[in-house]
Amino acid sequence: MIIFGWLLLVIFAIILLTARWKVHPFLALLFGAIAIGFLAGLEATQLIGSIAEGFGSTLQSIGIVIAAGAIIGEYLDRSGGARTLANRILERVGEKHAPLSMSMTGYIVSIPVFCDSGFIVLSALNKAIGKRTNISLAVLAVALSTGLYATHVFVPPTPGPLAAAATIGADIGWVIVLGLLVSIPVMSAALIWATRFCNRYEIAYDFSEGQNSVITTPPSFKVALAPILVPLFLIAMKSVAEYPTQPFGEGLVAQGASFTGDPIIALLIGVILAFLMVRSATNALKTEWLEEALKKAGIVILITGAGGAFGTVLRQTELEQFAAQLAGTGGWGVLIPFLIAAFLKSAQGSSTVAIITAAAITAPLIGAIGFDSTTGKALIVLAIGAGALTVSHLNDSYFWVVAKFSEMDTATALKTHTIATLIMGVTGLITIQILSWVLL
DSSP states (O other): OHHHHHHHHHHHHHHIIIIISOOOHHHHHHHHHHHHHHHTTOOHHHHHHHHHHHHHHHHHHHHHHHHHHHHHHHHHHHHTHHHHHHHHHHHHHOGGGHHHHHHHHHHHHTTTSOHHHHHHHHHHHHHHHHHHHOOOHHHHHHHHHHHHHHHHHHSTTSHHHHHHHHHHTOOHHHHHHHHHHHHHHHHHHHHHHHHHHGGGOOOOOOOOOOOOOSSSSOOOHHHHHHHHHHHHHHHHHHHHHTSTTOTTOSSHHHHHHHHHTSHHHHHHHHHHHHHHHTTTSOHHHHHHHHHHHHHHHHHHHHHHHHHHHHHHHHHTSSHHHHHHHHHTTSOOTTHHHHHHHHHHHHHHOOHHHHHHHHHHHHGGGTTTTTOOSHHHHHHHHHHHHHHTTSOOOTTOHHHHHHHHHTTOOHHHHIIIIIHHHHHHHHHHHHHHHHHHHHHO
């Protein structure tokens, strides 16, 4: 109980450092790891060794994957591929169902692209559809923002769930499969909120087409979709191939599925497909995009490594014994990681930081709460993702992206986008709890 009290104090300190004093999460998590180590009575050599081990082991499995995912996302953004996906989905679904089309577009685009970047890229299209269909921009904005958010917190290779899977030791393939399953009702609940309740808000705005993409010929729908779906398919097939029943046998097919489905190989194949997507761009431009992607990836990689160090230090404490006693009271299940992530998200704003930090805190507790199986670990990652949805408000940069690029005032954004994220988080928790009853 004393260790748990120290942990709460350290978490509060991390939130103060990141939210109020604007210390970078990388440093805040490392300082937190050192603090909890000393407060728990670890020897200096043990503490330093745990930090180095946790940082290195986490990046060993996830560093290349995050970098590759960032490259795919950057190329999809800059090439006009995201707009291609949106336009095709709108054609198929129809203008009458424009909110559904924007939600589906966000759902697909946000798998490799950060949700804030995706919203900025598609916001002009949102306004154009609003003008053409007379649908309230508030409806379209919430449909797009929540579609983006649904896969942002649940489906790798988005950095948050990818990092959480590495920290907890979850199989990425199962996180993808179950994440896609959980994100559908989460997105649907938010879409119902957008269409049924957000249409009462009318937003006056000026629309202009904006600047054309630097690519004169954006990629086709299939070409733009390939860097997203092919890696996801390969990773999922690896999980199927390695299932205890061995559906692919033990021969060449199974070995090939295991090799190409390794997240590193699968995402590198996605990178090659992304390069093929922009053959009309100059080499200088491609290099600029690549360097920008690696800059973004570097920040996430450092935060992820620091989160891994924090989690490894926690494993050296007696916190797991306290968790076992807590779990013995019954009925907690996925609620513990959900509440930790929701607390961190609501307090400091960033979903990615909330996911990484919550994963580090939760990792030592998984065995104690009875989720140490392959499926159980994947569900814990998703429970953390659901918590990291709850809620997006004034201290979240994504809140302001949605508000400003949709020309909402603050009150309207709180009544529409913020409430939608609360609905999403609760829907995610309920869905994951039901899955845990069925699968565990």
